[in-house]
Amino acid sequence: DTEVTQTPKHLVMGMTNKKSLKCEQHMGHRAMYWYKQKAKKPPELMFVYSYEKLSINESVPSRFSPECPNSSLLNLHLHALQPEDSALYLCASSQERRSNSYHGELFFGEGSRLTVL
Amino acid sequence: QQPVQSPQAVILREGEDAVINCSSSKALYSVHWYRQKHGEAPVFLMILLKGGEQKGHEKISASFNEKKQQSSLYLTASQLSYSGTYFCGTGFNFGNEKLTFGTGTRLTIIP
Numbered sequence: 654d655t656e657v658t659q660t661p662k663h664l665v666m667g668m669t670n671k672k673s674l675k676c677e678q679h680m681g682h683r684a685m686y687w688y689k690q691k692a693k694k695p696p697e698l699m700f701v702y703s704y705e706k707l708s709i710n711e712s713v714p715s716r717f718s719p720e721c722p723n724s725s726l727l728n729l730h731l732h733a734l735q736p737e738d739s740a741l742y743l744c745a746s747s748q749e750r751r752s753n754s755y756h757g758e759l760f761f762g763e764g765s766r767l768t769v770l
Numbered sequence: 771q772q773p774v775q776s777p778q779a780v781i782l783r784e785g786e787d788a789v790i791n792c793s794s795s796k797a798l799y800s801v802h803w804y805r806q807k808h809g810e811a812p813v814f815l816m817i818l819l820k821g822g823e824q825k826g827h828e829k830i831s832a833s834f835n836e837k838k839q840q841s842s843l844y845l846t847a848s849q850l851s852y853s854g855t856y857f858c859g860t861g862f863n864f865g866n867e868k869l870t871f872g873t874g875t876r877l878t879i880i881p
Binding site (some may be wrong): 657693694695696697698701709743752757758760761762763764 | 772800802803810811812813814817857858861868869870871872873874
């Protein structure tokens, strides 16, 4: 199983709503990531979890709240978003860094396309 | 600190070769290459590490010039399936936790 699964695929929400994006992987990877991608732009790193602990937060506004309940799951909680937050949100995972075969390639999910009205 | 890719876009006929370049203003530890088709997730192609180690796709090759802080991706005898946007991703120290993606190169292969 080499998949990263993201749900939902599409989400439309108002600025006062609270919603969550979910990501799951069963490859035994211990690093998981959230990226934001605007149309025709490269993915931008938001958060990194390493061994279920938040290791990188790229100065993301607090209206985005990540959570890593266990080594297979990653959530992104959304609250009071702005229309400019509309984008494709990509989850990714990578192999355990301490592994001898570690090279660091990212495995991406299909993404959740978010529209904020 | 975002790596700059060139060209921004290129159109090729099937069977032609392509070279995509990635330049960084900072010293690099690693360079990743990914391809993203429209509406799909980025897919890993190649990683090059400082010191010469490589891992990647059998039909795609790449080079990594540490001194010039540059990498190039070589696509030979291009196929229709090669169409998509190519991103390099650069890491500045061991581990890829802070991978920064380049500006992207849109490749279109026509029959």
